[in-house]
Amino acid sequence: MTSQFSLIATKDVIWVILLLLSLSTIGVLGENDGCPMWLAPSYTTTLSADFPKYGLFAGQAYKQDSILPFSELAIPLIDFFADFNRGKPHGSDVLEFLENYLWTQEKIGSMWEGVISAPGIIPGIGVLANYHSTYSNADFLQASILLRETKDDEFKKKPGEANLIRGAVTPYSNATLKATQHIPAGMEIFADFGEVWDGNLTENIYQDKIHRYDYNIADEIVNKMVDLYEKHPGLSLDMKEDIMDFMLQKVLTTVAGPNAKTINSLIPDNPRKLKKVQEAGGTFMYRYRDMIRTSEWLEENGFCLDTIRHGVSTIPNAGRGAFAARDIKEGEIITITPMVHIADKDLLTMYRIEFVENEENDTEEAEYDESEGPLGKQILLNYAFGHPESSMIFVPTGPQVTLINNGAKDANARVKWAESNDPMENPSSYLDLSVDDMAQVKESVLMMKVVAARDIGVGEEITINYGNSWQKAWDSYEEKWKITKEGKPHPLKAEDLRIMYKNKPLETPETIEDNPYPDDILTLCFLFTDERPDGKQMTNQEFGTEINQFVGPTKYEAYDSKSLYLVSVLDRMEAPGFFYNYTVRASLGDDEEEFADVVDVPHSACTFFDSHYSSDIHLEDAFRHPIGMPESLIPVSWRNLR
Structure with a gap:
């Protein structure tokens, strides 16, 4: 070893050791393509999958701590995962399926809605921001939902006054994702699912057991080595290799201990490649260089989500609404949404849960009380599509699709199953399965599109026709409300x-x-x-x-x-x-x-x-009815209630 290396090492090894303890990450900004976010097949889709899993991809670069597009509703499922539901027909299958799409009650602030649990489904960003075992670039900004403010006149809902909207819409609004590091254009959005998820997806070829902090430490080493070489441009390639070998074999082993071998495997053994690691965005992105999709790939395989923005609906007693973010031509696809299917809508029936003491083991066990009948239906029913002749309902999970309100006969949009010539195809084979067979399908496999029925101008509210069954149910609800509650005080919530x-x-x-x-x-x-x-x-x-x-x-x-x-x-x-x-x-x-x-x-x-x-969700006579699915979209195989 030369004396020059000894002098350099003496000064810089300590520097490296100190920086190894820092876990900062590096993001690389890409070029913008004019689309804020894309819906496209996820990078985590396995090669053997017969139907792609979809995810969200950044259409432009987002800086660390910036707010990502789309503010969504959170819809709690209150005491839904109780044993009495698992014992119902299709219960275990449905609950096992839905658990993969729910966020904990702590994320949305619904901890006190029930006595067992009240996790929530967050359509759009909550369902489509996927999991990766060693990487995340976004997390929910809890303040946006916990500190949500509803102006007293926003929905014409005054404190202490009855209103048609009470109990009919979820109060958990403004669920928002924040970038936890720089997200380059073309990068998929991976949410922080928490440590409990780590290691669960071992069957996916894109999931590995290397911890995200291993990549962070490897990045620091790469950055330090590049800085060192640039400070000493006269070093030969052999000397650079000697320095690198010393750092990785001696210093890293001392600092990182058992993880040294794993971290070492993430760093190229050729000093010339270290700069390429930096340019790729770090060791993780260098290892998964195909994770950032090009604009051409997204345009060919994805759908640009640039058509909808949220706001307060112009429709009386509708709450929030979806508005055109740009001009939309007749026949144009407004959005495409994956659908989560629930084989038996009776699972959404709610009962009061009581804790009963078990004298044998001196513990309390949760039991549901049917003596006074059901409390009502889960509010998720109001955001799902259904049909009177089918027990199956469908929850749209595309960004901001749950904000599209009823326009009845004046609706400017309509829903259809995605077709083979659409950006994302709906596999027709699932339309031929029975409800029992669909209950066994544990993936979101159906794709629905919202199509403009006429030209829609920028800023105009987007609506669909909820159907005759929904309209009759709402008219009946409104008539009863006017007789029993209009103009009367409402308990303060x-x-x-x-x-x-x-x-x-x-x-x-x-x-x-x-x-x-x-x-x-x-x-x-x-x-x-x-x-x-x-x-x-x-x-x-x-x-x-x-x-x-x-x-x-x-x-x-x-x-x-x-x-x-x-x-x-x-x-x-x-x-x-x-x-x-x-x-x-x-x-x-x-x-x-x-x-x-x-x-x-x-x-x-x-x-x-x-x-x-x-809360108002539990009002005894709160409105509950699924959005009507057009007759043409319900095949005979699903009409099990005829």
Whole structure:
């Protein structure tokens, strides 16, 4: 080894070791193709698949921390995955299938809707942003859904007043994805599914067991080596190879331990290729160089999602709506959507769940109570397509398709099954299967397209005809509502209190007797805490509770369910710039019986939720009816209720 190498190594090995501990990643921005996002066959589709799995691809480059297109609704399935559903016909098959498309209740803030669980399906970005075991470039921005604000006049829904829309639409809106690293144009969107998913998809040839942090460390080594060679341009190729061998065989083994061999395998053994690794976007992208699709490939195999934007519907009592983002010609495909099929719509019947004590093992078990009949139907039914002669319903999962409202006979669009000459073909073989056979299909295999029935101008709301059966059900619901509820007060719900207390201080023990909250309202605050820094008393002498200082969250992005706690508001004081600050009591640790007081909690950190079975979703007579599927789209093989 030369003395020149020794001098270089002495200085730079320490530098490398320190940077090996850093887990930052590098993204490479690609060229824009004018389309914000593409729907196309996923990179994770196996070669043996008879029908491609679809995913979302960036049509333009998105910087780290930028918000990705499409804000979606989240639709909770409340206590759906209970044993009584698994025991129903097709129950186990349907539940096993749907579990792959749901996000946890913590992601959407539906933790208190039921007593077992309330995970949600998020059409569009939630279903089509796929999983990769060693790579993710996007995650849900929980603040966008947990802190969602509904203006009191947005849907003509005033606090404490009855409204047709109550219980008919999901209150969980504005589900949004954020780029967690730079996403080059042509790159597929892979969401962070969490560690529980890692290693589950071993049968997929594109999934491997190398951890994403292994790639991050390998990237740091590559970057450091390139910097070193550029700082010393006089090094010969042999010397570069000697330095590289020393770093990977000696230094890496010392720093990375058991992972050294894995990380070493990710780095080319030729120094000349290190720059190409950087240009590819890092060791992961270098290994999977075909993961970034070209504009030509996307145009040939995908569909550009540039036609729809969301907004408040122009249709009375419709809630949110889909609007044309550009001019659309008659006969043009507005969008194409994969459909998730549910073989038995009776699985969406809801019952109250009670916990019964098991005296044999001194535990509580969940049982459903049929004595008073069903609570109603899951709200997912309102967002699904169905037909009176079939037990099967279909949930569209294309971006923002669930926002398309009923235009009845004046509808400017219509739905059809995708055909062989469309960008994405609908395999006709599945249209010939029976409902029983479809229950065994554990993939989203059906594709539906929304087609313009006439020219649609930019900014015009896009509508379809929900069908006669849906219209009769809505007319009946509206007629009954006008007789029993119109003009009458409605029990206050969390959505109402969020509006009422936006610019009004929360109640304390001194004020709550005069202004009581409804019994089924929960008060929660987002809390990051620390010890008091001022040396004041650390324990509440009256109650023996520890006193903590509120330190966050202070940024919008930091508001997530991990920091959300049920609280009792103990006191309040005016605070310039924050409106009001509070002292609250919450269970912050693992022991739910152990409480602590938190001081200086800002008004903006607190909110309201409904307790289980009390939100508008659970209204006894809430509207429930699937969107009507045109007669021509329901084959005889699916008409099992004739």
